[in-house]
Amino acid sequence: MLLTSQPLASADEVRDSQWPLSVYDAEKVWRTSKGAGVTVAIVDTGVDSSQPDLTGQVLPGRDFTGSGNPQKDSVGHGTSMASLIAGRGSGPNGESGVIGLAPKAKILPIKVDISRDGGDTASWAAGVRYAADQGASVINLSLDDSSSYPGSKAARAIEYAQSRDVVVVAAAGNDAGTVNYPAALPGVVAVAAVDKNLTPWSKSNTGGVIVAAPGVDVAQVDPTTSSGYAVADGTSGSTAYVSAIVALLRSKYPDLTAGQIINRLIKSASFLNNTGRTVPDKELGYGIARPGTALTMDIPKGPKQGPLAQPAGSTSTNSGAASGDERNSSQAIKGKGSSSGGILLVVGIAAAVIAVGILFALLRKRRNGGGSGSEGGMPHTGAVLPSEPSASYRQPSGATYGGYHAPPGQPSPDAHDPQAQWPPQQGQ
Structure with missing residues (x-):
């Protein structure tokens, strides 16, 4: 007690x-x-x-x-x-x-x-x-x-x-x-x-x-x-x-x-x-x-779950369906997969075109007697498919305390308040 x-x-x-x-x-x-x-x-x-x-x-x-x-x-x-x-x-x-x-x-x-x-x-x-x-x-x-x-x-x-x-x-x-x-x-x-x-x-x-x-x-x-x-x-x-x-x-x-x-x-x-x-x-x-x-005090309602950390495994009333963020994330993954497939297709076509060009050049060179001059050679294009910028995730500065963040401007290591509001420091 x-x-x-x-x-x-x-x-x-x-x-x-x-x-x-x-x-x-x-x-x-x-x-x-x-x-x-x-x-x-x-x-x-x-x-x-x-x-x-x-x-x-x-x-x-x-x-x-x-x-x-x-x-x-x-x-x-x-x-x-x-x-x-x-x-x-x-x-x-x-x-x-x-x-x-x-x-x-x-x-x-x-x-x-x-x-x-x-x-x-x-x-x-x-x-x-x-x-x-x-x-x-x-x-x-x-x-x-x-x-x-x-x-x-x-x-x-x-x-x-x-x-x-x-x-x-x-x-x-x-x-x-x-x-x-x-x-x-x-x-x-x-x-x-x-x-x-x-x-x-x-x-x-x-x-x-x-x-x-x-x-x-x-x-x-x-x-x-x-x-x-x-x-x-x-x-x-x-x-x-x-x-x-x-x-x-x-x-x-x-x-x-x-x-x-x-x-x-x-x-x-x-x-x-x-x-x-x-x-x-x-x-x-x-x-x-x-x-x-x-x-x-004039305080916005805020999210229904409130500011404190939730128990592990706790679910919302809509736990049977994916949240909007989850759905968007899922769609993004699918979109990324489709994009990768498109890139592979383009690479494959380009490789096929290059291969056909090389074969054509070799046949032409053989037909022309194997000349080594620029007239009969295949120029090196140096072209490559540009790589996509790597996606990066930057962890927000500071850990949360009980699932709640300190407000902006406070000299605290966890300084970020998503609702940008904090109580005054006087009064009852």
Whole structure:
């Protein structure tokens, strides 16, 4: 579980500790979207639906541990994530407790075993498939599991969810190493954490990060404490915030595909006060996710598959037919073959003409007595068929990062943005 926490003394203290809402200017964000109509699946330790901050927010869900009830959470981790995403506060008019960034989204609890690398990979992989089948458009994976490498059962489950137009968001990890699986899988939004100063958290994993979000000293519901609340550090929390932002976007832009939502998330991210960085940054990826900007920035839809790398072997909905590029390429190959055949025909005719000419000259020379003067000789023409210029392919400069390119002008080795657009470096 990618989170460490300390209990908070009271519910009143919680509201004052929700600094991410202030940073994101949540009140302004909610004028545009609160996540209504969106289901976020939390594949975790369950979600305690009896918590006052989550009243009416938790759907029935499903348990994959054998304990029976996905709306019970003896560990508290899944409930904490749910509160950051869709908490509605408690007390009179919701004036106390935790409010999530997408307070009108619904939570689908998927109860699994996610203890660090000792959990049941099969259970959460099955949970991912279940979430996709139940209509969740966002799946939050605040977990790590080295068994979810490419080609594994878990990776295939994520690919299945992605094929169902689901945005999968996962935690980068908390051990200051490289981004863990499943966050490192193709097409998954890998999330790092930043602190109150919006600087990278020292324990957040790096290299392969897509975006970052608040994850340090974050107040959240925790049913295992006496007050019911805690303040915690971890990429678990930052992942929940990005899942909430995706929920806001999916509510505001229901016509966009999962890939296009990710495109909007990435294009609106910014380094903010982290000056001197270039995309893709090892610690922040494409920047800190910004809900207000993501909701309102003028961003072209982009391709349906989005900017991130796709899983190997993934196919489009038209996989049974060749794409336009494939058809054109095939035709080009056929055309090249026909051209080569034409050249061979011309060469053959020319050779035949030359051979006939030589034979005619020899016969004439013999008939004329074998004279060696120019009058009886065959002049050397020196003519050859011109060779076609050799076709060459120049690899574009720089490799892509997660299937996405840095924008023009950035002093990054992978500097090329096919859409020629990049977010401003300030604002939320």
